[in-house]
Amino acid sequence: MSxxxxxxxxxxxxxxxxxxxxPLALNPYQQFVADLVLMYVPVAIGFNVVIGNLGLFAFSNxxxxxxxxxxxxxxxxxxxxPWWITVLPAGxxxxxxxxxxxxxxxRGVRLFYLAIMTLAFGELMRWSYIRAEALTGGSxxxxxxxxxxxxxxxxxxxxxxxxxxxxxxxxxxxxxLLCSRFGRAFMxxxxxxxxxxxxxxxxGRFIVIGFAWSGFVxxxxxxMYAALIGHLSPDSFxxxxxxxxxxxxxxxxxxxxxxxVLGAAVLTALPQLFMSWPGSEELAFGLxxxxxxxxxxxxxxxxxxxxxxxxxxxxLLEE
Amino acid sequence: MPAxxxxxxxxxxxxxxxxxxxxxxxxxxxxxxxLIGPNGAxxxxxxxxIAGNAPVSSGTIRFRGEAIENRxxxxxxxxxxxxxxxxxxxxxxxxxxxNVLAGLHTEIASGFLGLLFTAGPSxxxxxxxxxxxxxxxxxxxxxxxxxxxxxxxSGGQQRMVEILRAVAPMPPLLLLDEPAVGLAPPARAALATxxxxxxxxxxxxxxxxxHAIELVMQLADRVVVLSDGAKVADGAxxxxxxxxxxxxxxxxxx
Numbered sequence: 001m002s003x004x005x006x007x008x009x010x011x012x013x014x015x016x017x018x019x020x021x022x023p024l025a026l027n028p029y030q031q032f033v034a035d036l037v038l039m040y041v042p043v044a045i046g047f048n049v050v051i052g053n054l055g056l057f058a059f060s061n062x063x064x065x066x067x068x069x070x071x072x073x074x075x076x077x078x079x080x081x082p083w084w085i086t087v088l089p090a091g092x093x094x095x096x097x098x099x100x101x102x103x104x105x106x107r108g109v110r111l112f113y114l115a116i117m118t119l120a121f122g123e124l125m126r127w128s129y130i131r132a133e134a135l136t137g138g139s140x141x142x143x144x145x146x147x148x149x150x151x152x153x154x155x156x157x158x159x160x161x162x163x164x165x166x167x168x169x170x171x172x173x174x175x176x177l178l179c180s181r182f183g184r185a186f187m188x189x190x191x192x193x194x195x196x197x198x199x200x201x202x203x204g205r206f207i208v209i210g211f212a213w214s215g216f217v218x219x220x221x222x223x224m225y226a227a228l229i230g231h232l233s234p235d236s237f238x239x240x241x242x243x244x245x246x247x248x249x250x251x252x253x254x255x256x257x258x259x260x261v262l263g264a265a266v267l268t269a270l271p272q273l274f275m276s277w278p279g280s281e282e283l284a285f286g287l288x289x290x291x292x293x294x295x296x297x298x299x300x301x302x303x304x305x306x307x308x309x310x311x312x313x314x315x316l317l318e319e
Numbered sequence: 320m321p322a323x324x325x326x327x328x329x330x331x332x333x334x335x336x337x338x339x340x341x342x343x344x345x346x347x348x349x350x351x352x353x354l355i356g357p358n359g360a361x362x363x364x365x366x367x368x369i370a371g372n373a374p375v376s377s378g379t380i381r382f383r384g385e386a387i388e389n390r391x392x393x394x395x396x397x398x399x400x401x402x403x404x405x406x407x408x409x410x411x412x413x414x415x416x417x418n419v420l421a422g423l424h425t426e427i428a429s430g431f432l433g434l435l436f437t438a439g440p441s442x443x444x445x446x447x448x449x450x451x452x453x454x455x456x457x458x459x460x461x462x463x464x465x466x467x468x469x470x471x472x473s474g475g476q477q478r479m480v481e482i483l484r485a486v487a488p489m490p491p492l493l494l495l496d497e498p499a500v501g502l503a504p505p506a507r508a509a510l511a512t513x514x515x516x517x518x519x520x521x522x523x524x525x526x527x528x529x530h531a532i533e534l535v536m537q538l539a540d541r542v543v544v545l546s547d548g549a550k551v552a553d554g555a556x557x558x559x560x561x562x563x564x565x566x567x568x569x570x571x572x573x
Contacts, residue, residue: 176434180445181420181427184413188421191410198370198408199484200396200425209431255412315417317445318453 008310016168023157031156032228037268038163039224042170044248044260046094046217049174051246052255053183054210055190057115060101061245063122064094064215066129066237068222073144073232074135083147083154087166087223094219095212097125102211106204122242129234141233144226154227163224170217175257177213183315186210187255247285251292253299256313262300321384323348323492323524324369329378329388331361331368331548338364340548341378348491349522351514353535353556356545357569362528363405365545366494369526370402371395382492397425401485402494405528409481411470415461418469419452422484426451455487459513474501482510486517493517495527499534507531511538536560544568 022034047061071093072086104117129136136142147154149162177183185206188196197203226232244267252263270288274281296302304311322345331339339361346352354362367373369380371392380388387395401422410418420427427448433441456462461479464472469480482498495514499507511534517523529535535542535556542559544552546568552559559565 173435176442177431180429180434180441181424181448182429182431182434184417184421185424187413187417188410188424191412192408194372194392195404195408195410196421197392198372198396198402198404199422200393201421202391202393315413316420316449316452317442318449 011310016164019164020161023160028156031160033269033272035159035163035224035228037265038160038167039221039228040245040248040264040268041167041261042217042221042224043245044252044264045170045174045257046214046221047245048249048252048255048257048260049178049186049210049214049217051249052253052259053178053186053190054207055187055255056105056207056210057111058101058105058118058211059115059242059246060097060118060121061214061218062237062239062242063101063125064097064218065222065225065241065245066122066125066234067097068094068219069225069232069237070129070136070142070222071219072223072226073142076144076147076226077142078135082149082151083223083227084149084162086226087220090223090226091216091220094222095216097219098211098213098215099208101215102208105207105211119239119242122237122239126234126237129232129237136232136234139234141231144230144232147227147230159227163228166220166224170220171257171261174213174217178257179314179317182206182209187315190255247289249299251288251299253301256299256301256305258304258311258313259299259301262304266300322346322381323350323383324526325379325381326369327379327381329365329368329380330376331364331373332376337548338373339368339545342545342548342550343378344543344550344553346492346524346526348524349518350541351518351525351527351539352541352543353539354526354528354543354545355530355532355535356551359547360545360568361548362545363496364548366402366496366526366528369395370400370494399488399491400494401488401490401492403478403481403485403496403498405496405500407477407481409469409477409484412468414466414468415472415480416449416452416456416465418480419455419484419487420448422487423448423452426488452487455483459483475503475506478502479506479510482513486513486523489521490523492524492526495525495529497528497530499529499531507534514538 043065050056050058068090072090075081075086075089076083101118101121104114109117130139149158185201188201189203189206193203248263248267249260251267253259271281274284324346326342326344328341328343329339330337330341356362364373368375371390375388379386382398382400428444429441453465456465485493498510514525518525539556542556544559544565551564551568552562
């Protein structure tokens with residue numbers, strides 16, 4: 001059964017393959033929405049590692065996202081680097097922010113105390129984007145040059161493929177980490193920290209690793225934001241952005257990578273359908289959230305997991 | 320032969336209260352010692368002191384000659400002391416096999432970068448551990464439960480899985496906190512067989528807290544009795560049973 005499940009998971013490769021012809025079929029607006037979905041996949045995956053796998057109520061995700069976006073944007077606008085060179089530094093900047101925000105959790109801060117402290121960090125970063133005017137353009141924002149990939153402009157089709165590749169790489173890398181002693185250590189910390197330590201798991205070290213990876217993944221998503229939107233403004237990384245990111249993992253499935261992907265797709269694409277009727281977007285968003293929490297507390301991913309075992313989250317690697 | 324575990328005058332104070340009061344004891348490899356005593360005698364606190372979960376106020380604890388008092392719980396676990404918890408310490412969201420694999424954490428050599436960038440040794444180490452965990456579950460007759468989530472098991476099954484998770488890395492010293500609570504008689508017998516085999520065949524030293532006195536008599540090479548934090552008797556099960564101090568500890572002072 002386990003061997004079959006492993007072979008079954010190779011079928012997931014069909015998803016990115018099936019997406020390859022997408023740019024041929026879409027108009028520029030639909031293309032933008034597709035890119036937005038691909039950008040929110042790593043945003044959600046990174047967030048879910050901290051909330052879902054480590055089980056810590058840390059809400060600095062929007063800070064990692066903003067720091068990644070500004071790192072990429074500043075390197076493009078001020079240092080004149082092409083976009084593709086800024087992707088890794090954006091991830092590393094997010095990673096550094098992740099390590100920094102792990103400190104309260106390391107000091108034993110938990111639950112809503114941790115939530116408030118990490119929320120405050122996000123707001124502090126927003127204040128910093130406004131105050132560091134020389135670098136960030138302050139509240140007026142920072143207009144970015146065209147994103148470049150190896151000297152070519154990142155046109156619509158290329159942007160889609162680059163985003164698809166980044167999303168796939170980050171999903172696979174996170175999956176590799178979760179299906180190992182790292183993922184089990186995260187879940188052990190979530191389940192029972194005292195028991196985790198009794199198994200020889202240095203809980204503090206793995207909390208830092210979880211935050212660092214989360215920050216890296218979301219930081220890369222920040223670079224994608226810089227390429228997609230072309231303009232950075234402090235208000236893009238505010239509390240309502242954080243609420244959207246939280247809703248994505250709640251609707252998709254807390255602790256589930258599949259959930260991150262589903263949530264990103266549904267909550268990014270769905271509002272676009274309601275754009276023509278002003279006000280209905282918020283209504284649909286709220287209704288969806290309530291329905292999922294009432295009837296699917298473990299998110300859309302749990303629906304698929306009930307249907308077929310290959311969709312179940314696994315934290316081990318077998319032959 | 321040096322003792323596996325050697326406690327010398329160990330005390331644990333909470334505020335002004337001595338939860339554990341100058342307890343000395345030693346355990347040899349392959350020996351099974353039962354820690355008994357009335358509620359509040361300090362048995363679990365003594366376990367916590369050994370495992371690094373409670374601060375040792377004075378005295379020394381040596382494991383294979385190395386001082387371990389007041390070291391962090393994960394350090395002590397890495398040295399080879401594994402424990403179970405009175406209230407159950409399984410990870411409810413993980414499956415049974417994933418729980419056992421978490422117990423094998425220190426045995427797996429996979430590294431962060433190795434997992435991300437290669438298909439080599441890191442992933443092989445993970446696969447080997449998974450095979451080892453599955454083999455252990457099958458040998459204990461619960462291979463069919465491997466994929467079930469631990470939170471959904473019966474109380475008795477959860478105890479068994481928790482013990483297997485502690486045993487999986489074959490630690491030199493095993494601390495079992497009331498392992499037989501909630502176990503039906505057949506499961507209790509299976510537990511006794513497992514513990515005896517671990518001690519006799521694998522040379523694992525076992526310290527267990529247990530209230531089921533017939534299990535203690537049947538299993539333990541030695542019985543240590545605590546009362547009000549202090550050791551009042553230490554010896555062969557039959558001798559301890561007849562000891563006056565022990566009767567006093569249980570029945571109150573005459």
